[in-house]
Amino acid sequence: MNKIVILGAGYAGLTAAVSLAGRTRRREDVQITIVNAEERFTERLRLHQTASGQRLADLRIPELLAGTRVEFVRGWVTGIDVAGRRVRIDDEREFEYDRLVYALGTAADTVAVPGVDEHAHTLDSAHNAEMLARRLASLGSGTVAVCGSGLTGAEAAAEIAEQHPGLDVVLLGKREPGSTMGPKARGYLHIALARLGVRVVSGVEIVKVRPGSVDVADGASIAADIVLWTSGVRVPPLAAAAGLRVDDTGRAVTDPALRSVSHPQVYVIGDAAAIQQGYGVMHGTCQSGMPTGVHAATSIVRELDGKQPRPFRFGYLHTPVSLGRRDAVVQFTRPDDSPKRLFLSGRTAVWYKETVSSAPWPSFQRLKAFPAMGSFAWRRGGRFTR
Ligand SMILES: Cc1cc2nc3c(=O)[nH]c(=O)nc-3n(C[C@H](O)[C@H](O)[C@H](O)COP(=O)(O)OP(=O)(O)OC[C@H]3O[C@@H](n4cnc5c(N)ncnc54)[C@H](O)[C@@H]3O)c2cc1C
Numbered sequence: 001m002n003k004i005v006i007l008g009a010g011y012a013g014l015t016a017a018v019s020l021a022g023r024t025r026r027r028e029d030v031q032i033t034i035v036n037a038e039e040r041f042t043e044r045l046r047l048h049q050t051a052s053g054q055r056l057a058d059l060r061i062p063e064l065l066a067g068t069r070v071e072f073v074r075g076w077v078t079g080i081d082v083a084g085r086r087v088r089i090d091d092e093r094e095f096e097y098d099r100l101v102y103a104l105g106t107a108a109d110t111v112a113v114p115g116v117d118e119h120a121h122t123l124d125s126a127h128n129a130e131m132l133a134r135r136l137a138s139l140g141s142g143t144v145a146v147c148g149s150g151l152t153g154a155e156a157a158a159e160i161a162e163q164h165p166g167l168d169v170v171l172l173g174k175r176e177p178g179s180t181m182g183p184k185a186r187g188y189l190h191i192a193l194a195r196l197g198v199r200v201v202s203g204v205e206i207v208k209v210r211p212g213s214v215d216v217a218d219g220a221s222i223a224a225d226i227v228l229w230t231s232g233v234r235v236p237p238l239a240a241a242a243g244l245r246v247d248d249t250g251r252a253v254t255d256p257a258l259r260s261v262s263h264p265q266v267y268v269i270g271d272a273a274a275i276q277q278g279y280g281v282m283h284g285t286c287q288s289g290m291p292t293g294v295h296a297a298t299s300i301v302r303e304l305d306g307k308q309p310r311p312f313r314f315g316y317l318h319t320p321v322s323l324g325r326r327d328a329v330v331q332f333t334r335p336d337d338s339p340k341r342l343f344l345s346g347r348t349a350v351w352y353k354e355t356v357s358s359a360p361w362p363s364f365q366r367l368k369a370f371p372a373m374g375s376f377a378w379r380r381g382g383r384f385t386r
Contacts, residue, residue, distance in 0.1 A: 001029055001030070001031050002029055002030050002031065002098050002099070002304055003031050003033070003095075003096055003097050003098045003099075004020065004030065004031070004032045004033070004097065004098065004099045004100075004101065004300060005032075005033045005034075005035065005087055005095050005096075005097040005099075005100050005101070006020075006032070006033070006034040006035070006100075006101040006103060007034075007035050007077050007080075007087065007100065007101065007102050007103060007104055008035070008036060008077075008102070008103035008104040008105060008270070008272075009034050009035075009036035009041065009061050009072075009103075010036075010042065010044065010103060010105050010270060010289070011044070011270065011286045011289045011290050011293070011360055012103040012105075012269040012270025012271070012289035012290060012292050012293045013034060013036070013101065013103030013104075013269070013270065013293065014034075014041070014061065014064070014293070014360075014364055015289070015290045015291075015292075015293025015294055015297075015360075015363075015364065015367065015374070016101050016103060016267075016269060016293035016294075016296045016297050017032065017034045017065065017068075017070050017293075018064070018065075018068070018070075018364045018365075018367045018368040018371075019293060019294050019297035019298070019367050019371050019374050020032055020070075020297040020300060020301070021065070021068035021069065021070050021368055021371075022068075022367055022368050022369065022370070022371030023297055023298070023301045023371045024069075024301065024304075025068070025069070027304075029304075030069075030304070031069070031071075032068075032069065032070045032071070033070070033071045033072075033073055033095060034061075034065070034070055034071070034072055034073070035073045035074075035075055035077055035087070035089060035095070036061060036072070036073075036074065036075075037074070037075070037076055037125075038061075038074070038126070039060055039061055039062060039072075039074050040058060040059065040060060040061070040126070041059040041060070041061050041064070041361070042125065042126050043056055043057075043059070043357070043360075044105075044123075044286070045286055045356075045357045045360075046357055047123040047125075047126065047129040048123060048129075048152070048155045048156040048159045048160075048322075049159060050126060050129035050130060050133060051121075051123060051129040051130075051132040051133050051136070051156060051159070051160070051228070052133065052136065052156075052159040052160045052162070052163035052164065053133045053136065053137055053163055053164075054163070057361075059361055064361075064364055064365065064368075067368075068368060073089065073093075073095070075089035075090045075093065076089065076090050077089055077104065077238060078090060078091045079091075079238070079241070079242070080100070080102075080238055080239075080241075080242035081242070082242050082243055082244070082263050082265075082266065085097050085098065085100075085265070087100065097265075098265065099265050099266075099267065099300055099303075100265065100266045100267070101266075101267045101268075101269060101296050101300075102238075102239060102244075102252060102260075102266055102267065102268045102269070102272055102273075103268075103269045103270045103272060103293070104236050104238065104239075104272050105236075105270055105271045105272055105284075106233050106234060106235050106236075106251070106271040106272060106284060107122065107124040107233075107234045107235075107236075108122045108123070108124055108148070108229055108230055108231060108232060108233070108234065109231065109232025109233055109234040110122060110229060110234065111234060112232055113206055113207065113208065113209065113231075114207075114208050114209070115208050115209035115210055116147075116209050116227075116229050118209075119209045119210065119211050119227060120147065120209050120227040120228065120229035121135070121226065121227065121228050121229065122228070122229050122230070123152065123156065123228070123230060132226070132228060135226055136160065136163075136164055136167070136226065139164075139167060139225055139226060140166065141166050141167065142167060142168065142225035142226070143167070143168040143169075143170060143222075143223055143224050143225055143226075144160055144164075144167050144168070144169050144170070144224065144225065144226045144227075144228065145170050145172055145214050145222060145224035145226070145227045145228070146160070146169065146170070146171045146172065146228045146230065147172050147173070147206050147209070147214060147227060147228065147229050147230065147231055148172075148173050148229065148230035148231030148232070149171055149172065149173025149174070149175055149176065149177045149179075149200070149202060150173070150175075150177075150230065150231070151177075151178075151180075151319065151321050152230040153171055153173060153177070153228075153230040153231070154171065154177040154178065154189065154193065154321060154323075155321055155322050155323075156228055156230060157169050157170075157171040157193065157196075157198045158192065158193060158196050158198060158322065158323040158324045158327075159322070159324055159325075160228075161193075161196040161197050161198045161324070162196055162324030162325065162326070163324075165197070168197075168199070169196075169197065169198045169199070170198070170199040170200075170201060170222065170224070171193065171198050171199070171200050171201070172201050172204055172206060172214065172216070172222065173201075173202060173204070173231065174202070174203065174204065174205055175202060176190075176200070176202040176203075177189055177190065177193065177200060177202070178190070178321070178329075180319065180331075180337070180339070181319060181329075181331040181339050181343070182331060182339035182340070182341060182343060184341075184343060185329050185330075185331040185339065185343035185345070188329045188343070188345045189321065189323065189329050192323040192324075192327050192329070193323070195327075196323070196324060201222070204216040204217065204218070204220075205217040206231075209227050209229070212224065212225065214227060233249055233271075233284070234250070235249060235250030235251050235272060236250075236272070237250065239251075239252040239268070239272065243262065243263070244260045244262055244263055244266060244268070245260065245261050245262040246274070247274040247281070249274070251268075251271075251272055251273055251274035252266075252268040252272060252273055252274065253274045254267075254268050254273050254274065254275050254276075256276075256311035256312060257295075257299050257308075257309035257310065257311060257312065258273065258275065258292055258295055258296050258299065258309075258312050259299075259309070267296040267299070267300070269289065269292035269293050269295075269296050270284065270289035270292055270293070271284030271289060273292065275288075275292070275312065275314075277313070277314060277381065277384070277385050278336075278381070278383075278384050278385045278386060279335070279336035279337075279381075279384050279385070280336070282314065283337075285316075286360065287316065287317065287318070287378075288314050288316070288378075290360065290363070290377070290378075291312075291314055291374075291377065291378040292312065292314075294367070294374035294375060294377065294378075295312045297371070297374075298310075298374075298375065313380040313381050313385040313386075314335075314378060314379070314380070314381055314385065315334075315335025315336070315378075315379040315380060315381025315382065315384055315385060316333045316334070316335055316336070316337040316379070317332070317333065317378075317379055318330055318331065318332050318333060318356075319331040319333060319337075319339075320349070320352060320353040320356050321353070322350075322353050322357075325350075326350065327345075327346060327349070327350060328344075328345070328346075328349035328350045328352070328353040329343060329344070329345045329349050330343060330344040330345075330349045330352050330353060331343045332344075334384065335379060335381035335382060335384035335385065336381075336384050363377075
């Protein structure tokens with residue numbers, strides 16, 4: 001029996017699970033187990049909606065996996081013994097594996113800046129987003145500081161401003177929002193934020209979060225009743241603690257086939273992986289995470305059949321950004337994620353973004369039935385990844 005254990009049932013881990021289930025359904029020699037903290041699938045792409053008080057669909061992982069031979073285990077992964085090929089769950093149960101798929105994602109960095117861990121909210125889990133939603137609902141009036149002017153920060157600021165028009169929303173960060181987009185899409189983003197009443201303060205380095213304020217490097221302090229932290233990337237320490245080779249952010253470094261460079265029986269996928277492409281190391285997105293899940297599944301099946309796995313190649317397609325429920329902007333990109341001239345805005349962009357955000361769950365169901373479809377579902381990147 002080939003025991004395959006998948007850690008994490010987010011976008012990447014679930015893609016790997018359903019693809020593997022589909023590709024091995026006629027084999028009797030494969031046993032697949034997936035471990036996740038929650039039974040409910042976390043639609044991370046929509047956590048800013050949760051945080052602003054909206055209810056999301058209740059998507060249950062065991063229901064998705066019904067009819068497959070994938071065993072779902074609810075639990076918290078506490079350790080990996082790569083020498084003994086075992087994972088520990090909740091410090092009490094152990095599961096053996098022949099191949100491990102590590103897909104535990106990342107979180108915002110709440111450690112680098114003092115006070116963030118104690119006084120700021122994050123969008124790192126549905127639970128955290130719901131806590132923020134409750135505080136926003138009870139605030140009535142006051143200031144919400146959204147720290148981090150990346151796309152998550154911009155989406156969250158827009159969503160909160162639209163759902164809570166009585167609140168003053170300020171978006172703080174080093175870069176201006178939309179800095180990775182082309183000038184037209186960026187300009188559109190700024191106008192939309194201004195229309196929603198979001199105050200943008202760029203070029204500031206946040207040095208401390210206190211109860212009731214955020215301190216920036218020039219000595220100024222910005223009053224804030226609620227702080228949302230979206231900046232930086234923190235990787236769960238499990239990979240490094242297990243001895244997998246990690247980069248300076250803690251992501252596990254992979255070979256071209258997505259196996260750990262130090263432990264080839266461990267595939268690392270999604271945000272938790274540092275994957276080198278021709279244009280550099282990929283940054284974490286759902287757009288790239290799902291293809292890594294398909295590739296890991298395909299590679300494992302190739303290995304079971306005695307073949308070598310192929311290299312993973314990926315090129316970005318777009319950067320879709322919601323601006324509340326009634327507006328959005330979508331920047332189309334080259335495979336290396338640099339912006340093209342083409343972008344969408346307004347209602348067409350709202351439709352596009354909504355299609356992208358709702359696509360993963362039905363895609364999981366399709367991959368379960370037609371796993372071969374997964375191999376055609378992403379851009380390989382042409383000359384950018386050769
Ligand atoms: C508000 C927001 C908006 C975003 N919008 C976009 C977008 O528009 N487009 C895009 O491409 N990307 C977007 N992203 C990024 C995207 O969500 C991530 O890149 C994606 O979720 C990565 O998938 P993953 O499977 O690697 O990790 P995740 O989806 O984070 O899944 C990790 C899973 O592992 C589980 N887990 C973690 N640690 C443990 C443990 N120790 N034990 C058990 N289970 C554990 C978690 O509960 C989770 O289920 C957005 C992110 C946020 C926060």
